[in-house]
Amino acid sequence: MAVSESEQRRGVVAVIEPGGHKLPLSMAGPGAMGKTGYWRTQRPVVNYERCTGCYLCWLYCPDNVIEMVPGKGPRGQDIPVIDYDYCKGCGVCAAVCPVKAIDMVDESKFLAKEKEEGDGNA
Amino acid sequence: MPKLLAMRGNEAVAYAAKYARVEVVAAYPITPQTIIVEKIDELISKGEMDAEMIHVESEHSALAATYGAAAGGVRAFTATSSHGLMYMYEVLWWTAGSRIPVVMAVVTRAMGPPWNIHVSHEDILATRDTGWLVSMAENNQEAFDLTLQMFRITEDPRVYLPGIVGLDGFILSHTVEPVELPDQETVDEFLPPRRQPYVMEPGEPKAMGNLVPDEYFEELRMDMQQSMENAVKVIREVGREYAKYFGRDYSELVECYKCSDADYIVAGTGSWMGDAKIAADKLREKGYRVGVMRLRWIRPFPWSDVREAAMSKKAVIVMDRSLSTGHAGPLFLELSSALEAKPSMIGVPAGIGGVDISYEDIERFTEKAIQLVEEHGRVYIPAMWYHLGKIFPTYPSSNVKLD
Amino acid sequence: MAVNIKKLPKKPYVIPGHAACPGCPESMGFKYLGMALGDKAVVVIPAGCSSVIQGLWPRQGFGLPILNIVFAAAASTASGLARALKRRGVDAQVVVWAGDGGTADIGFQALSAAAERGEDIIYICVDNEAYMNTGIQRSGLTPYGAWTTTTHTGKKQFKKPMPQIVAAHRVPYVATASVGYPWDFIAKLKKAASIRGFKYIHLHAPCPVGWRFDPSLTAKIAQLAVETGAWILYEYENGKLRLNPPSNRLIDPKKRKPIEEYLKLQGRFRHLKPEDIEMIKKEIETNWEDIIRALKIQGDL
Numbered sequence: 001m002a003v004s005e006s007e008q009r010r011g012v013v014a015v016i017e018p019g020g021h022k023l024p025l026s027m028a029g030p031g032a033m034g035k036t037g038y039w040r041t042q043r044p045v046v047n048y049e050r051c052t053g054c055y056l057c058w059l060y061c062p063d064n065v066i067e068m069v070p071g072k073g074p075r076g077q078d079i080p081v082i083d084y085d086y087c088k089g090c091g092v093c094a095a096v097c098p099v100k101a102i103d104m105v106d107e108s109k110f111l112a113k114e115k116e117e118g119d120g121n122a
Numbered sequence: 123m124p125k126l127l128a129m130r131g132n133e134a135v136a137y138a139a140k141y142a143r144v145e146v147v148a149a150y151p152i153t154p155q156t157i158i159v160e161k162i163d164e165l166i167s168k169g170e171m172d173a174e175m176i177h178v179e180s181e182h183s184a185l186a187a188t189y190g191a192a193a194g195g196v197r198a199f200t201a202t203s204s205h206g207l208m209y210m211y212e213v214l215w216w217t218a219g220s221r222i223p224v225v226m227a228v229v230t231r232a233m234g235p236p237w238n239i240h241v242s243h244e245d246i247l248a249t250r251d252t253g254w255l256v257s258m259a260e261n262n263q264e265a266f267d268l269t270l271q272m273f274r275i276t277e278d279p280r281v282y283l284p285g286i287v288g289l290d291g292f293i294l295s296h297t298v299e300p301v302e303l304p305d306q307e308t309v310d311e312f313l314p315p316r317r318q319p320y321v322m323e324p325g326e327p328k329a330m331g332n333l334v335p336d337e338y339f340e341e342l343r344m345d346m347q348q349s350m351e352n353a354v355k356v357i358r359e360v361g362r363e364y365a366k367y368f369g370r371d372y373s374e375l376v377e378c379y380k381c382s383d384a385d386y387i388v389a390g391t392g393s394w395m396g397d398a399k400i401a402a403d404k405l406r407e408k409g410y411r412v413g414v415m416r417l418r419w420i421r422p423f424p425w426s427d428v429r430e431a432a433m434s435k436k437a438v439i440v441m442d443r444s445l446s447t448g449h450a451g452p453l454f455l456e457l458s459s460a461l462e463a464k465p466s467m468i469g470v471p472a473g474i475g476g477v478d479i480s481y482e483d484i485e486r487f488t489e490k491a492i493q494l495v496e497e498h499g500r501v502y503i504p505a506m507w508y509h510l511g512k513i514f515p516t517y518p519s520s521n522v523k524l525d
Numbered sequence: 526m527a528v529n530i531k532k533l534p535k536k537p538y539v540i541p542g543h544a545a546c547p548g549c550p551e552s553m554g555f556k557y558l559g560m561a562l563g564d565k566a567v568v569v570i571p572a573g574c575s576s577v578i579q580g581l582w583p584r585q586g587f588g589l590p591i592l593n594i595v596f597a598a599a600a601s602t603a604s605g606l607a608r609a610l611k612r613r614g615v616d617a618q619v620v621v622w623a624g625d626g627g628t629a630d631i632g633f634q635a636l637s638a639a640a641e642r643g644e645d646i647i648y649i650c651v652d653n654e655a656y657m658n659t660g661i662q663r664s665g666l667t668p669y670g671a672w673t674t675t676t677h678t679g680k681k682q683f684k685k686p687m688p689q690i691v692a693a694h695r696v697p698y699v700a701t702a703s704v705g706y707p708w709d710f711i712a713k714l715k716k717a718a719s720i721r722g723f724k725y726i727h728l729h730a731p732c733p734v735g736w737r738f739d740p741s742l743t744a745k746i747a748q749l750a751v752e753t754g755a756w757i758l759y760e761y762e763n764g765k766l767r768l769n770p771p772s773n774r775l776i777d778p779k780k781r782k783p784i785e786e787y788l789k790l791q792g793r794f795r796h797l798k799p800e801d802i803e804m805i806k807k808e809i810e811t812n813w814e815d816i817i818r819a820l821k822i823q824g825d826l
Contacts, residue, residue, distance in 0.1 A: 014195035014316045019279030022345040023221055023319055024334065028327035028588050031542035032580025039547065055530045059707055060744045062553040064539045078531075086541035090548035090733075091741025104741070146608050148601075174608050178601055179638035186598030186635070190569070190605025193592055195613055198605065212595050322592045323610060324565050324617045329585035331576075331593030333544075338582055 030086065036063070040089030042104040046080055050101035053077030057093035057102060066093060124304045124368075131262040131294030132157035134301045135201065135227045135287065138269030140171040141309045142225075145196035148176035148187035152206040153239045154291040155229040159201065181206035185213040185226070192217075192224045193330070195321040197273060200224070203291060204231035204245045211248070217284045218253025218346065220330055221319050223276035224284040226254075227269065230392065230443075231291040232475040240476020241291040243392060243444040247420070247452045253346050255285035255353055256420040258391040260377070262299040265289040267370055268418075270309065274360050277317045280352040288420075290393040292476070304368055312367045350422040357419065375424035377416040378431050380406070384413030386492055387432045387465075389457055390441035391417040394479055398441065401484035410492055417453070428460045437466035437495045439488050445471045449518065450504035458504075466501045468494070471516075472508040479508075487513060494524070528708035533560045536588065543586025545578040548740025550704045550730035550747065551624075551651050552578055552586075557707045558620065558649065559588055561714035565618045567592065569606060571599035571632055573624035574658045575651065597631045599623045600639035603646045611645065618718050621648040625666035626656045629685045633665075640694040640723045647717045647724045650687060653732035661735040668755075669808050670801045672793040673735070679796060683808050688727045689815065692761045696723040700760035700769075703729040705747025709758060709769055716760075729756045737792020746790060754781040755809050757816060766819045776817065776826075784809065 026032070046057075053073055057080050058066045065083040073079040080093070094102040129137075136158050139147065147166075149159040165171035176187045184200045191198040202210065207228055217224050228249070232242035249256055255276065259265035265287060272285040289295055322330065334342070354375065361372030379399045381387060386405075388398045395416040402412040415431050415438075417424060432438050438461060442451025449455065454469030461467070468491040473479040487508040494501050503522050507514040515522040538559020545552040551574050558566065567590045570576055576593055579585040594602045599621045607619040623632055628650035636648060655673045656662040663673040665685040672679055692699040697720050702710035710728060717724035731747050733740040750756035751772060758772040768776070775781045784806060788794040797805075820826040 014318050014321055016319070016321055017279045017317045018319045019282055019317075021221060021282060021319055021349065022338075022342050024219060024331050024342055024582075025320060026329045026332050026334075026579070026582045026585040028329075028540055028586070029584040030540050032540065032584035032586040033542055033544035036542050059530055059533070060553060062539070062545060062547075062549045062556070062743070063541055063543070064537050064552075064556060065541045068535075083541055088547040090743070091739070092548055092553075092743055095741040096744050145612055146605060148605060174612065176604055176608060177642065178604075179634055182597055183601035183604075183635050183638060186594065186601035187605035187608075190592070190594075190602035190607075191609040192605070193602075194606040194609025195615075196609040198609070213598060216595050322567055322590055322606060323613075323615050324567055324590065327585075327588050327590055329579050329587065329591035329593065332579035332582060332585050332591070333577065334582035 035085050036088050037085045040087060041107050042089045042091060043084065043107050043110060044082055044087065044089065044091065044093050044102045045105050046082065047101045047103065048073050048079050050099050051077065051079055052099055053079055054098060056096045056098065060092050060096045062090065062092060063088055124302050126300050126302050128298050129262065129301050130157060130296050130298055131265045131289045132229065132296070133161050134262045134266040135269050135289065136161035136165065137303055138266045139199045140165050141304065141306060142197060142270055142273045142313060144173050144199040146174050146176065146188065146191035146198045147200065148178050148184045148191070149200050150178050150181045150184045150202070150206060152181070152203045154231060154295040155201050155203040155206070155227070157295065158227055181209040182213060185210040185217065188224055189213060189217045189222060192222045192318070193220065193322045195318065195323065197316050198224055199226070201227035201229065203229045204233055207245045208233065208248065214249060214252040214254060219342065221282045222284065223282060223318055225269065225272045225276060226284065226286050228286050228288045229291050229295045230288055238475045239291065241293055241443065242474050242476065246286065246288040247444050249286060250421060250452065253283055254421065255283055256288065257286065257418055258288040258420060259294060260393055260395055260416060262294055262301050265294060266301055267364065267368070267372060270313065271360050271364055271372060274313050275353065275356050278356045279317055281349050281356050282319050283346065283349055283353065288392070293393040308367050312363065353422045354424070374427065375419040376427040376431060377418055379414040379416070381413035381415060381431050383411055385411045385436040386488070387413050387415050387435050387438045388441065388484065388488055389415040389417070389432065389438055390453060391420065392443065394441065394443070394473065397479065397481040398484050400481035401488060404481065404485050405488060410489070412488065423456060423460065425460050428457060433461055433464055435465045437468065437491065439468045439470060439491045441484070442469060442471050443473045445474065445505070454504060463502060466495045468501065468503045469505050470508050471505055477509070483508065483511070486511065528711050530708065534563065538588040540586045540588055542580070543578050544580040546734050546740070548733040548743045549578065550653060550732060550743050551575050553704045553743065554651055554710070554728050554730055555587060555622065557710050558622065558714060561711040562618050562620065562718055565616060566620050567606065567610070567617050568620045568622050569594055569599050569603040570622050571627040572596040573627050575622055575624070577658060596627055598635055599627055599632050600635040600648060604639050604642065604644040607644060607646050619646045621646060623648070623650055625650060625652040625654060626664045629665040629687050637694065640691055640696050640725070643696070643722045645721055647714070647726065650727045651730050652727060653730045653735060655735050657732050657735040669804050670794060670797050672796060679801060688725070691725040692764070695764060696725060697763055698724040698761065701727045701729065701756070701758055703747045703751055703756055703758060705744050705751060706758065713760060735793070738790050742790060746787070749782065749787040749790070752782045753784045753787040754778065754813060755784060755787055757812060759816060765823060766816065768816065776813070
């Protein structure tokens with residue numbers, strides 16, 4: 001914001017000058033508590049054949065790990081894509097889904113599979 | 123043109139807030155601070171001060187609202203005393219840790235019970251650890267001058283810590299003295315536009331004060347300590363500048379009165395140091411070379427100034443209008459550490475709860491202390507309480523023989 | 526004000542990888558706050574779960590500017606902040622996002638004073654009905670019968686009627702909301718933002734950890750609270766009370782789901798005896814009677 005000399009004089013607009021200090025400030029960004037996907041014991045898996053693209057899972061997800069991708073469903077519907085790096089596996093999405101298109105699957109099944117495939121990613 | 127007016131210390135502080143073009147004031151009434159709030163409200167009502175008063179319901183909220191306004195990017199001010207200061211205690215820490223400049227006047231007063239509205243330094247000295255700059259005025263002119271300077275000092279990017287201006291309850295707050303008020307134009311030249319490290323406003327989604335790793339927490343505190351060191355330099359610079367604009371020099375954090383040739387130093391802070399100067403003159407008439415060292419600043423502690431002024435003296439007698447109950451007076455403890463207790467040191471708790479201390483009282487206990495030193499050579503007496511003309515050695519020096 | 530879910534902002538106001546427990550209603554609610562108010566909001570957060578949910582420096586998990594503050598001071602800090610931003614001509618909406626303890630207990634005095642002064646802020650009480658951040662201790666908003674770590678045999682007092690208490694300050698807008706009904710909450714936030722003065726929204730936020738239910742059920746339990754009548758959705762606009770859907774259809778107790786459906790899913794009510802359930806029904810009935818009485822006085826019933 002441009003500040004006139006007189007406005008500055010009045011003290012109405014502060015001049016921001018960090019002054020080289022360490023400050024108790026944090027910036028918004030993903031992973032403030034790390035890859036929270038590691039917390040998960042159950043993984044939500046979307047059945048896109050069933051999914052109607054109603055957005056309810058997206059709306060209720062407390063971790064905001066669901067992105068709605070427009071028109072990518074088998075019937076051209078918008079579909080939810082889950083970010084497993086951060087999904088905590090709470091299962092809210094599965095519970096609010098009106099057509100039961102999201103299954104909660106035991107995470108150990110994926111771990112075994114990933115081990116088999118030599119893929120260490122959770 | 124500067125004008126000389128007769129006013130109470132509280133009014134001087136209120137005028138300083140006006141001249142500093144404070145935008146938001148939040149305060150809650152407590153004796154003996156009330157006149158500050160009333161005067162500011164009056165100045166705003168008359169259109170003489172362009173600011174908003176937030177009439178909060180408590181001191182906790184007073185500092186919180188002041189802090190909120192300051193974080194929002196405007197110059198903000200509050201004032202309190204005693205229980206009010208204690209009530210806002212956690213917010214003191216929060217404000218300092220946020221690095222948001224705020225200025226507050228503390229009109230010193232005793233802590234209850236029983237209720238006592240009179241002067242004591244136990245309230246203001248309890249702020250020593252909070253990260254605020256702490257200054258103490260000797261008279262009403264100084265209360266005005268320190269308040270005005272405090273805005274510039276706290277808003278200096280090298281400092282960015284909040285600051286307290288202390289003035290003694292009733293002795294200054296309610297006593298009329300001549301105070302020179304400057305021109306607004308000169309103040310505007312002296313006091314640059316407000317600067318602060320960040321502003322809480324829409325846009326950048328930053329969080330102030332969320333959890334940090336312990337290591338970073340400690341580093342934040344180290345930065346604050348560094349800023350206190352910077353503040354010593356900034357206080358000197360601003361004090362010198364103040365002299366250029368207003369003719370009164372504040373470049374010294376410690377005021378020394380006849381210290382250079384003195385054998386004995388009477389040390390302390392606040393309004394009664396004026397009486398101490400008279401006592402020193404009286405004692406000099408009796409042949410004792412006495413000087414007075416007045417701490418104008420408590421935080422940052424004027425470490426090098428104090429050492430320079432008093433390290434080589436025979437004895438330092440510390441007047442404390444407060445006691446860290448169970449140990450000694452806070453200023454005694456601080457001066458003992460700064461002086462490595464090299465001089466003989468005698469702590470004199472006195473005048474607590476507003477008990478009147480005249481220059482004759484100061485003369486009396488100082489003479490007693492000097493006699494002890496002359497008799498025994500080196501002495502170290504943390505708490506030689508002076509009460510109603512008598513001396514009471516108390517813990518941890520209760521076994522001191524006075525005769 | 527109808528809300529089209531598909532047209533809600535996609536911008537993340539709650540950012541993946543934050544520190545909330547799985548199924549957290551507070552992060553859910555904060556998402557709606559961002560969706561409703563957008564980038565104009567500056568949020569003041571007193572001590573509570575939401576101070577922790579932000580996660581660890583140098584990042585934070587909320588997509589809005591956050592000023593964290595000590596427990597008792599949210600409404601006061603927000604007052605100062607709102608005044609400053611207004612004086613500077615900044616187009617902003619200052620919001621308090623406080624828990625039930627920060628609202629009804631330790632922050633009550635500051636809240637009442639800010640309401641009385643008519644500060645131009647939106648105050649949101651995110652009510653998970655106990656001190657969850659410190660480990661589930663009872664608060665003034667814990668309901669009758671609920672187990673907490675400081676009410677081992679169930680709380681013996683009723684919930685403080687916060688919305689009515691704030692409404693009694695004659696502020697322009699007071700509303701209740703629920704994380705189970707995001708469209709209702711979003712619409713209320715938008716309405717609140719269009720009104721100058723003090724606005725209060727009391728958001729019901731079922732906590733899986735503290736209420737002892739499966740984290741997948743957060744939204745469902747929130748909805749059940751409304752459907753059983755245990756939580757009522759309504760708003761006071763300039764003192765005029767209006768029930769909101771679906772609560773407006775539930776004045777007749779027969780249309781409500783049985784309270785047992787709501788209680789049985791929560792471990793905190795597991796110990797209840799039949800007489801306790803009667804007391805809970807009585808608490809709910811009292812709440813409804815207050816609403817019905819007010820509607821009758823207004824001539825709306």
